[in-house]
Amino acid sequence: MRSHTMWDNYPTIQQDLNDVLLIIESNIKIRDKTIERIIKELIYAGGKLLRPAYFLLCSQIGPQYNRDQVLSIAAALEVLHMATLVHDDVIDDAPTRRGQETIQAKLGKNYAVYTGDYLFCLCFKILARHSKDLSNIEFNSSSVERILVGELNQMSMHYNTNIDIKQYLKQISGKTAQLFSLSCYLGAEISEASLYHKRISRRIGHNMGMAFQILDDILDYTQGTKCFGKPVLNDVKQGIYSLPLIYAMKKNREAFRTLLEKGNLLTEDDLSTILSLIHKYNGIQDAQDLATKYTNKALLLIEKLPEGSYREDMLLITGSLLNRDL
Numbered sequence: 001m002r003s004h005t006m007w008d009n010y011p012t013i014q015q016d017l018n019d020v021l022l023i024i025e026s027n028i029k030i031r032d033k034t035i036e037r038i039i040k041e042l043i044y045a046g047g048k049l050l051r052p053a054y055f056l057l058c059s060q061i062g063p064q065y066n067r068d069q070v071l072s073i074a075a076a077l078e079v080l081h082m083a084t085l086v087h088d089d090v091i092d093d094a095p096t097r098r099g100q101e102t103i104q105a106k107l108g109k110n111y112a113v114y115t116g117d118y119l120f121c122l123c124f125k126i127l128a129r130h131s132k133d134l135s136n137i138e139f140n141s142s143s144v145e146r147i148l149v150g151e152l153n154q155m156s157m158h159y160n161t162n163i164d165i166k167q168y169l170k171q172i173s174g175k176t177a178q179l180f181s182l183s184c185y186l187g188a189e190i191s192e193a194s195l196y197h198k199r200i201s202r203r204i205g206h207n208m209g210m211a212f213q214i215l216d217d218i219l220d221y222t223q224g225t226k227c228f229g230k231p232v233l234n235d236v237k238q239g240i241y242s243l244p245l246i247y248a249m250k251k252n253r254e255a256f257r258t259l260l261e262k263g264n265l266l267t268e269d270d271l272s273t274i275l276s277l278i279h280k281y282n283g284i285q286d287a288q289d290l291a292t293k294y295t296n297k298a299l300l301l302i303e304k305l306p307e308g309s310y311r312e313d314m315l316l317i318t319g320s321l322l323n324r325d326l
Contacts, residue, residue: 002018003017003018003020003021003049004017004046004047004048004049006048007049007053010313010317013053013056013057013313016056016070016071016074017049017052017053017056017074019071020049020052020071020074020075020078021043021049021075021078023071023072023075023126024043024075024078024079024122025040025043027075027122027125027126028040028122030118032114034107034111035111035114035115035118038103038107038111038115039082039115039118039119042082042086043082045097045100047078047081047082049078050180050212051077051078051081051179051180051183052074052075052077052078052183053317054180054183054184054187054205054208054314055070055073055074055077055183055184055186055187056070056071056074056187057187057310057313057314057317058183058184058185058186058187058188058191058193058201058204058310059187059188059190059191060187060191060308060310061187061188061191061193061197061201061305061306061310062188062190062191062192062193062194062197063191063192064190064191064192065191066190069190070187070190072126072127072129073126073127073186073190075126076123076124076126076127077123077179077182077183077186079119079122079123079126080119080120080123080179081179082119083116083117083119083120083123084116084147084175084179085097086102086103086112086115086116086119087112087113087116089102089103089104089112090104090109090112090113090116092235092238092240093238094234094238103115146174146178147174147175147178147179157171157240157241158238158239158240159239159260159263160239160241161241161249161253161256161257161260161261163241163246164246164250165243165246165247165250168241168242168243168246169210172209172210172213172214173206173209173210175213176209176210176212176213176216177205177206177207177208177209177210177212177213178206178209179209180205180206180208180209180212181202181203181205181206181209182205183205184201184202184204184205184208185198185201185202185205187201188200188201188202197304197305197306200301200304200305201305203297203301204298204301204302204314204318207294207295207297207298207301208294208295208298208318208321210291210294211291211292211294211295211298211321211322212321214242214243214287214290214291214294215288215291215321215322217235217242217243217244217287218243218244218284218287218288218291220232220233220234220235220236220242221233221244221245221275221278221283221284222284232271232275233271233274233275236260236266236271236274237264237266237271238264239263239264241260242287243283243286243287243290244278244283244284244286244287245274245278245283246283247281247282247283247286247287248277248278248280248281248282248283248286249281249283251281251282252277252281255277255281256274256277259273259274260274291321291322292322295318295319295321295322298318299315299318299319302314302315302318303315
């Protein structure tokens with residue numbers, strides 16, 4: 001099993017991530033062979049493993065390092081991420097993910113929900129074996145709760161033409177940034193870093209997660225099926241109004257209202273008109289500017305970590321997020 005090619009320039013991280021994938025696969029023990037096959041397909045689906053990668057990097061901040069423990073917790077974090085993706089696709093009724101049919105599109109929502117539930121259980125099974133004390137479990141439980149609340153907040157905002165920037169940022173803070181924040185914090189925690197550096201690590205993860213989700217949302221308006229595995233403006237058609245659209249609506253909400261009121265009945269011409277309006281009102285560039293601000297905040301915080309090759313890797317990887325060929 002081999003991790004994403006983006007890690008070819010980081011051979012140590014790449015080897016660790018390959019081992020993380022092997023740990024996940026070796027812990028899949030379930031009688032239902034359909035779900036077992038589904039999960040193994042998810043592992044091989046080409047994810048970039050950014051969350052476990054940042055955990056691995058932050059696990060080098062402090063003086064302590066236990067590779068077996070670190071790799072196992074990294075595996076648990078990736079399984080948690082996979083679980084949220086599966087449930088996310090169910091909530092959004094998404095037909096594709098990374099250019100492939102989602103579980104619910106292939107086998108129905110029942111299998112998708114069961115798969116997501118099993119992945120949550122698998123995450124905590126791996127984590128419980130390697131957490132040093134119950135405070136880690138408690139922190140992770142509260143973090144998962146914030147992630148799920150973020151997803152619920154998005155669901156409650158479907159087709160809400162009055163959504164504003166503040167509501168959007170709160171939503172992605174829970175949905176995406178929380179897991180990045182958790183990954184960085186736990187890495188520092190497991191390395192027995194100072195309280196100061198643990199707090200910095202958490203903030204690094206938050207800012208990087210915010211930038212990552214904003215850039216991910218921008219791709220819905222720019223790349224589409226060929227490059228990104230889903231149709232252009234697919235989120236808009238599903239009532240998910242992200243930052244480029246929100247910025248554009250802020251300048252002229254009435255220009256969008258009649259179109260968006262069509263809900264999931266939007267035609268290709270409607271979507272083309274919406275995209276033209278977003279460009280007209282500079283929504284994509286405004287979103288890109290905010291993503292740049294979050295990325296720069298993360299980079300400044302990384303500079304405050306103890307020196308080491310891990311810090312240089314974090315700077316390079318985080319900076320490359322702005323290009324999103326990552």
